[in-house]
Amino acid sequence: MKKEVYINSIGSVSVQKTFNNSEFLNEIVDYEGISVKAVDPNYKEYIPPAAARRMAKGIKMSAVSSQNAMKEAGLENVDAIIVGTGLGCLGDSEKFVRDLLDNDEQYLTPTKFIQSSHNTVAGSIALDMGCKGYNFTYVHSNISFESSLWDAKLQLANNEAENILVGAVDEVVDHHVITHQFIEHIKKEPVSMRDVLNSGTKGIVFGEGSHFFVLSNKRQQSTYSKLLDMGIYNTLSNDEVSETIRHFVEKNGVSIKDLDGVILGNNGDLEHDTIYHELGTSLFLEIPQLVYKHLSGEYDTASGFAFWMANKIFKTGKVPEILRWNNVQIDRPKRLLLYNQYRGKNHSLVLLEKC
Amino acid sequence: MNQGVAITGMGMISAIGNNVAENYASLISGKTGISKIRHIRTVHENETMVAEVPMTNGDLETVLGLGPDTLSRTPLLGIIAVKEALDQAGIKDILAYRTGLISGTTVGGMDKAEQYFYDYYESDAHWNHINGLHAGDSTQKIAEAIGLSKSFVTTISTACSSAANAIMLGARMIKSGELDRVIVGGSDSLSKFTINGFKTLMILSDTYNTPFDENRKGLNLGEAAAFLILESDEIVSKQNKKVLAYVKGYGNANDAFHQTASSEHGDGAVLAMEKALKVAGIPPSQVDYINAHGTATPNNDLSEGRAILRVFKDKIPEFSSTKPFTGHTLAVAAGVEAIYSVLSIQNNVIYPNLNFKTPMSEFNLVPETQLKNKEINTVLSNSFGFGGNCSTLIFTKEG
Incomplete structure (x- = not known):
């Protein structure tokens, strides 16, 4: 078990x-x-x-x-x-x-x-x-x-x-x-x-x-969230990304529209943000999209900032305006997906649920 | 519960051989790989001896069909070793199963970073190496060379225990069903950075290293790549694969004593060995041979010796350090020695601890000094590193 x-x-x-x-x-x-x-x-x-x-x-x-x-x-x-x-x-x-x-x-x-x-x-x-x-x-x-x-x-x-x-x-x-x-x-x-x-x-x-x-593995008073699942892929071709994410989410018994938001790793690099932009206008079109690297800067472990941020959102129930990337309403989110990649490599998915 | 994880392939390149067979031949004929430094120009060339892989970068690039100055030495060595391991395991379609790659390294692309540190400002001739400083980049280069995509690929750097931890993680991933097969080990090339770093710590020997000897003077740095293929029982039985040996136990602990030195009584080492025995589900008495970390620094050999005494008490199995053959290959040490452990099991042989003369005054521990034939079913291999990292692996003939 x-x-x-x-x-x-x-x-x-x-x-x-x-x-x-x-x-x-x-x-x-x-x-x-x-x-x-x-x-x-x-x-x-x-x-x-x-x-x-x-x-x-x-x-x-x-x-x-x-x-x-x-x-x-x-x-x-x-x-x-x-x-x-x-x-x-x-x-x-x-x-x-x-x-x-x-x-x-x-x-x-x-x-x-x-x-x-x-x-x-x-x-x-x-x-x-x-x-x-x-x-x-x-x-x-x-x-x-x-x-x-x-x-x-x-x-x-x-x-x-x-x-x-x-x-x-x-x-x-x-x-x-x-x-x-x-x-x-x-x-x-x-x-x-x-x-x-x-x-x-x-x-x-x-x-x-x-x-x-x-x-x-013990829940306590201070608990923020539950780590439901993770995915790590050293490479994904651009046309594999969307299907890989959908499959990952669905294997956890939820669909994309059940997500209360996705935290994306946009870093302002013209050449490589296209992956996020494409997802933003297709797979994630109808769910709230959040970004953070304008606040944290980009570095190898910047996704730690996203993990911190997701947990703060769960605890406070608030999403500061500066994190919002699209206009889809986000209210007291319970389930967030984190997706990150750098220069098209090392894609990661983290699925968190509020406790 | 105590099921071992099958090893189905091995590949390596070190100062004593460009593949597993050459390494074994050197081990049983007592041929050391330690010499004066040849490939790296350093002001310390007369004060230290090292264990270099004889092939130059150019030689390696020719073998791999790469252009000159394409990659740093770390991935070059790594690709050679991984390809040999995949061949032995008979893996042709790398993506046929959920396959992972977990590599250990300490320097990554430091050899190129130090060489071109100022050149980068002068011209774009070597800019292909700028991103190569990332330890993870060396692993990704290996993944690309074998066509491993869309997969779990990661890098561990816990100093001189890195490859042990890569093997440990790989075994845990197979056991818990997260991967069907995994390539585990490490790659590290020599660099001025490490030579000078160890020099400042004053633990480099100016002659051949002598593990567990009273008059030991320190270590010889080495370079190598060594990888093993671990596969699930399901693949092994489905494909009727030959299993070379099993990863039966593993333990990782921290000495929590000092950033670079080991505690006097080897607390971390004791914990690592005890955990590994527990995971393997065997008593200490079942260990037939210990491949010691045995770097020949005053501190390591005393601490490790005391730890072995604490775990094995009055029944110390035969033990030896193979560092006099290969030098201390840093992140790869545990990968090199994992392969030597498997070869020990396959050939029922214990390797000599070269250069040993005088037992240490602190205890009565004498390593094997001659090649010895003996039925070997279980080998325990230690690796310890900076930051208090202590890791132990146990390999067995039967699962």
Whole structure:
């Protein structure tokens, strides 16, 4: 007998002010640029200042979001920690390579190398918490977070664990931004938050963030939602997307029109948003369509922001106007589908139901 | 409940061979792959020894029919190994069943990223590698090379236990019916990044590594790719497939002690081994051979040795580390050693722990130093990494 999988708590640090769980996009951070950094919480409340000094940004953001998620779930420890990250603490990797090249492989120190290890966030949370349980890090571009969710769901449904801390984290790094501008994966010209999704230009605006959640097979007071099902596909041709989504939804005993909304991964890249635009005028025409990457920026684990947002919508029953992509009325949504892809690859589907 | 997951194919490339058969031949003839560094230009070339795959990128590209400088070394090695594994498993139509690919890597495309770090600003000659830094990109390149589309493809990076965790996840996915078959393992190429990183940690040996020896001086870095094919019982019986061995047990735990070092008494390692034995449903006494992590760093071998003593008490099975053959292949270590474990079971043989002379002062543990023939039904393989990651796999002859 498979167990249900619940989302019992959330924690987030992002380009928006998401670190306070009592708020839900009350004030919107506007920006104009090609990359945008996270709003810093008061790290001192979470990390001893001496330790914080040499800490990579990804570790710092994750200390805050993971502690917030643990606190809200009322837990001191968990059975497993699973983190998704496209590039890990890339800032430290970049600095280590730069130092190595500039100084002819001399005078290097270990901290940046250690923090370059992709699993450094999962490791440091385990260390802080004293968690000796299962510890995994997934690093597969824009399904890094979804791979983590998948693994957690597998363990919870099979009753191999009761509480799992699942997270998603990535950082903005200049070298990465500039080189990806060369190949037009990141926009050449700055664009504003309000315009990015309709920019009509190639590439994305790069963002960063850390999102953590406690998933459990026990429902409790704090529970937000239930994770009904997931799909991960490394590639789908454009004409397979619609049918794959329909099939996924229907195998869960519902039809597209039973969904209260779909959260789409539009990121303002002229070349690759067409997939969402086509779905928006066909498969999803009659249901509410929501978007978020104008608020979060695009990065490998930006879908963690969508997961955070879906759960906030369930809890508050509210859908801020800035998230709406079409004009279909959305009222107290109970069932949301999340669909994401990046540059036509690594498609993911997540089906959530309000608790 | 304790049903094993069938292994039907294996493929690898390492410093001691371009395929599984060559690796085995080197293992039983005591031929090491460790030498002075040849392919990478580094100021540390006289202070360290490594285990490089002899083929250059150009050689690999020729074998694969690719143009020059198409891919980073990580996917090049990976494609070679995956193709061999698919051949052995007799898989022709990759999309015939729900097939997944789970790979472990630590560096991804770092070899190209460090090489062209500043060149990217000068010209567009190497821009094809910019997106290759993503660890996941190397896995996707492997998926493309074998025509795997519309499928579950992911990448794990838990430092030196990555491939163990890829094998573990694959086995769990097959067991729970989420996939019918899955390609699991890892690929990692050598880079200046890792050579210098390990150098700053002061755990590189300037000579041949000597696991579990009192006078061990550290590890030799290596590079490799190693993949196994796991298939469901249904496919195995329907196609009457030859099963090479089974993934019977797996355990993952965190040492929660230090970002890079292992705890003095190997708490994480003990937990990983105990979990794996529990999943396998066997007592420690049933283990015929331990393929140890045995990196030859002062810290690992002490911690792992103590952990083995805690789990196996006064009945320690024969054990050895194969790192003196292959070097420490980082993310792939557990993939390389999974294949060696299966070969041990198939051939009833225990590999020598080369270069061992003096037992460690802290305990009375002596690895096998000669090739030994013995009926092998069960092998336990350890892999530990940065971030406190500890993983154990158990392989058996019977399901």
